[in-house]
Amino acid sequence: MKTAAELKHGEKARISDINSDNPSYKRLIEIGFTPGQEIELVNTSVFDDPMAFSIRGTLIAIRRNEADCIILS
């Protein structure tokens, strides 16, 4: 099971599910990380964390542990 935290720079993938174990999962859905959406890892911070994803026509930075609850298909 691959998660968004494992994406490489410029790699695109489609979301299949959001793991509801992470306390931030609802906020992730609300901000647009929903199943079926295509995401692309466009940037990471110098410290490799947080990561910036392109989703729904915008860029959203989230921490690695949050990206880890975005399950990809």
Next chain:
Amino acid sequence: MNIDVAKRIPLITLVGPPNSGKTTLFNYLSGKNFKTVNYPGSTVEYYTCKIQDKYNIDANLLDSPGIISLNPNSPDEEVTVNSLYNHPEFGVPDLVIATADASQLSRHLLLTKQLLTAGFRVLLVLTMRDLLEKKGLKVNTDKLSKLLRCDVVIVNGRTGKGIDELITTIERNLKEIDTKNHSEPYSISDQLSKENLLNLYSEIESLTRAVIEPIDFPDLEKVNKNIKILNPVLQEPSLQPDLFTLKLDKVLLHRKYGLLFFFLIMTTMFTSIFWLADPFMTLVDDFFSYLAQTSSAFLGNTWYSHLISDGLISGTGSVLVFLPQILILFLILGLLEDTGYLARGAMMIDKPLSKIGLNGKSFVPMLSGFACAIPAMLAARTISNKRERLLTIFIIPLMSCSARLPVYVLLVAFLTPSDKPWFGGILLASIYVFSIISSIIVASLINKFSKKLIRTEDNSSFILELPAYRIPKLKVVLKNSYINALHYIKRAGPIILVLSLIIWFLTYMPNHSPQIDTAGLNQQEIIQLEKSERLATSYAAELGKSIQPIMTPLGMDWRIGVSLIAAFAAREVFVSSLALIFRVTDDENIQSSLLTAMQNAKNQQTGEPLFTTATVIGLVVFFVFALQCISTIAVSRKETGGWRIPMLQLIIFTSTAYLFTLITVNGLKLLGIN
């Protein structure tokens, strides 16, 4: 205003996700007639106003912090959502104006849909049509309005186009309220499960697909672009982020050079706060000195003259002298935020800051702290996690603010040999580095014990939209800087004023007309001598003498104690009260005569020199740590919603300061440095 009166005037509430153009819309509707109010019982602020006269609508308009959904994620959002259902002062809004970025429709309609589901009367305002048009797309508002079953208006935030239509639509909505009975909105908290959220999103997605259409361009080049964007593989329009933003991010968020740019931008900002503000601060300072001199010349050598000139005018001056710095700070921060860079800065620094219990969003407030702790604490509101916000506010007083600079300059001058002036620069820089390192250490220590110190739940997250880079709107930035500066005056002003009056009283009474030997002295010298005699026999001096036992271990006497007490109102007072207590009467060159006085001063108990290398370094250490700023304490109380945190700050920082000074002075003496 009570609810009965408010009911007669309709209430319109503005809500919208961050970066959806809400503030711009509020500025259009309000003109300049807004005021800032705290939500009762909380520190969250909102703006309220009457709709501008020229629009001829008698209604209250309420603006509050941006929210993403009706499911609050932070204490601030909770207050905003609760107030939508039942505002403690105004009740339920008659009309909710929801803003949404047209280029972000699928994300921003979530809130609008939730508001409609909850039974609010909603008017949807679409902003940033230009961003969508760049992609060759437009929104069919008629269709959207039918599908949502609410009015939809497009407003251009830059030109104001669409405002007139918005006004007519507001009027029509308000009229309909009069004729129709509308039911109270209900809570949809039971509908916020994961499943419901996902269903809502797929509903919005099909809705978005139905209303976003390509623009019919006459010229071929743009049509070609359209076709490229409407890539059949993606099947959904407007999925590409702004291309210019992506390109710029490749540089500014570069894995190697990103941090370099970050430090470059931050250093430029940080230093410009000092050098840009400096002439204006001198101007303010000169103006108040002139005012004090004029009033004292006019009122003569009487107690009320001193009260007005030394207490009232100087007190006001000490509030306003930092105003240029605060204005410039907010101006630069506003410009950086408006361009979209600030969110990137927060992202880059999040990892190291999270190690010490802070958040990427703590960085800007901490940086602001180098200018002044007050706006820095206000800036901490952008941190949604309460624990991280409180910890940020907690350590802000450790950032070496500009009020410490005059003190450091004096103490460094004492330590610098006259033949090696470069040594002073190195010393000053070392003090700053020392204060940064020590605040990092303190933050991580506080973080370790923060479960006890800062009692609140821990659910740290970093989810931040990186907005598209834009050319900042100077007018909006200027206005916001003005509002923030006004906040500073309103928050800090009254308290500083009252306390500077108290300090004035303590340093002036009871011996307000001391007897001195005036033989052979000019008028200026008489006044200065009177002042220092008055101070030496004042309540403050008695207070200073009563703390002699705690000054003795530091190798200092009560005279430094008095200056330290006076410095608790504001640090920079330390220098002027030292000048008073050592009877420095040379107005032209206070610093060099004060230095001579310091070199000659003997400890009244031991007869040894009072200011030695050891004691002066000790004083530097004291000023690095001690919380000696009444306005900081006042704002900390307001921002944290109680006395607990400011009192902890005062006790912890001041006792740390004392302890470290004790160790430094005696340690240096043991090493033979005296």
